[in-house]
Amino acid sequence: MDDATPESTDPADAFAALSDPARVAILRALWETDSRDLSFSELRAAVGVDDSGRFNYHVGKLTDRFVRKTEDGYRLRLAGIRVLGAIFSGVVTEDGSVEPLPFEEPCPLCDGPMTFSYENEYVSVTCDDCDRFSMRYPVPPGVFTPYDRAELPRIAESYARSMLARADDGFCSICEGHLVPALLPGSETTDLGEWELDDVPFVVYTCERCGQRLTSDLGVALLSRPLVAGFFYDRGVDVRDAPLLSFVAAHE
Structure with missing residues (x-):
């Protein structure tokens, strides 16, 4: 609806407001209040800025973009929360790479061994034998932080499931926009790398x-459908626990 469309701010101006470390510290201090509004003096004490005028200048740069001024003080806006989320996830502060390790599931095309790797914030699973199967998707570095290296493939798959669930619900993981699904053959899909799967159906969310x-893969995309999940459950397979690759439709 047109009357529900919020006013927009120039993106360059919005990001310029985050250019000073004190302003990022203000966002962190408001996040750590357990949703309680902080008064100007409380917020200044939490950030540790002695000069009241200087601090007021920094708060002013954030207000109405990343911070909301209330009767009781200041609180984070959703934009401020999203900025902190990017920081906490590691996408702007951490290096997203680990050494490759063996992947437990065999290649769905040739049953050969596969390798899991994480480089430049992207997970890749590739076949060591046929070089025809590959799977690649972004994962924020912070997702892997609490886990041992051997657990990373399992955690990456859980993250992939969450991405697919959001896509199936129609939400873009980048901008929260509306995703539209389309059923396309491999020949019309540009995301498949070296796959030779021209006649295999894929779901593309745009x-x-x-x-x-x-x-x-269509087989994976259909797992959220009750009839499909029920079909497997009646045969002793819980689609929530079985590896995603076991449902790939692209088998030779």
Whole structure:
């Protein structure tokens, strides 16, 4: 609805407001209040800025973009929370790479061994034998922080499931825009690398706002459907626990 569309701010101006470390510290201090509004003096004490005028200048740069001024003081806006989320996830502060390790599931095309790798914030699973199967998707570094290296493939799959669930619900993981699914053959899908799967159906989710695309094998995309999940459950398979690759439709 047109009357529900919020006023927009120039993105360059919005990000320029985060250019001083004190302003990021203000966002962190408001996050750590357990949703309680902080008065100007409380917020200044939490950040540790002695000069009241200087601190007022920094708060002013954040107000109405990342911080909301209330009767009781200041609180984070959703934009401020999202900025902190990017910091906490590691996408702007950590290096997203680990050494490759063996992947437990065999290649769905040739049953050969596969390798899991994480480099430049992208997970890749590739076949060591046929070089025809590959799977690649972004994962924020912070997702892997609490886990041992051997657990990373399992955690990456859980994250992939969450991405597919959001896509299936119609939400873009980049901009929260509306995703539109389309059933396409491999020949019309640009995200498949070296796969030779021209006649295999894939589901491509495309964001109407930012253009982001997420491609899923049809067999995996259908797992959220009650009839499909029920079919497997009646045969002793819980689709929530079984590896995603066991449902890939792209078998020879």
